[in-house]
Amino acid sequence: MESGVEWIKELSDVPTGKLPPHLELQRTRVECKADAPIHTDTFQYSGAYASIGVDNSVRLDNFRDNFRVEVIRLTDEEMEFDMIGIDPALANAFRRILIAEVPTMAIEKVLIANNTSVVQDEVLSHRLGLIPIKADPRLFEFTENGAPTEKNTIVFKLHVRCEQGEPRLTVKSNELKWLPNGSEFPLVSESSSRGSSSKPRTYTSFNCSQDSLPEFSNNPISAMDNIIISKLGPGQEIELEAHAVKGVGKTHAKWSPVGTAWYRMLPEVVLLEEIEDKAAEQLKAKCPVGVFDIEDIGNGKKRAAVVRPRACTLCRECIRGGKEWEDRVALRRVKDHFIFTLESTGALPPEVLFTEAVKILEDKCERVISELS
């Protein structure tokens, strides 16, 4: 009797709690064929493999065991890291939040007193809006259709003039001067009716100077350096005030804190058979990014080897040129391994941006929970 059970357990179609290798491959890898990639979908449903006795649910503790982050490159404005053991639904949520929902400061209102340059007012305003402002947006509030105050607005002044007889002048973003006391332009209606005794009312109502606040007293706010705003010919002048407010990238791309944030799945290149001598040379020559190299195996024989799979751009050049190449090389992508790259525009360092993005997703969940209960 006992041996009968053993015999049944050995049969190939009896559940063992593990996926058979071909299904495991489908679950964890995208296979890139010469014409199109296959098995591109992820299996999210917990009961996807219930019929073969495999639990597909992600329990929090096994997520904790499997999730890893490896930083590859980190500078002041750019970082690349590997996120391993996470579903694309989450990786994509982080990417989308980084692009569209992490707030920054950007110029929203431009008060132009004089502009005789060749750049029209509206074009000039648009150019100003796109200049990154180096100020921590977490220290500011969103403007709630009230008066601009020191808590939600940063004011910059731009006043440049090219004198007669001078060569053409290039106006760069360095010329934007921070006004910690707010706007200097008086409201037109106020200036005539009010007496000179009280302070003239301006376009902002600051209660105190921003540079008296502890967070800005030692690091003054500035715009990104060296961005050309306009060029002035002799006699031309620009005088304006630019008001920066807090916003998010889904309203306008000028508030997006990243130049780009993207991920790609880790490439996996596998040689399905030994590739030797002439074929090996051919394979090495096929790849434009140098994924393959050739190693000597003695007796004057050479063999192809995969040395830099990470460089693979999936051009599929190596599996082109007939069925025999498709049988020799398998191009795959690991479905839960993301090579995440993000470039900051300068307001916050990239590692802070990512943590902020994760926090925003947490806040969204919290909002749903509180609305449900």
Added chain:
Amino acid sequence: MEHGSISDPSKSTFSLTDEDHTLANALRFTVNQDPRVAFCGYSIPHPSDNRVNIRIQTTGESAKDVLKDACQDLMLMCHHVRSTFDKAVGDFKISQTVKDMHIK
């Protein structure tokens, strides 16, 4: 916010305002990972409305509780992602300073 039959709490549709694929897709993933769930999907009824509808059908449990648990799970996952990320960045920064010292 919640629309569903009053008699049967195990099937309902949740309409979330001011949300999009970002949250809905992540939530669909966490909800689907729950073994109590028979079906979960989401849709954006109209691209100019800022809303998503998430449909949940369970094997008996209240759909609302399942969604709440999924949100909780997603939050904990985010929390773990954040702490792992911060630790990885911290480790990387230390290893970089050590490397720089070798150069000098």
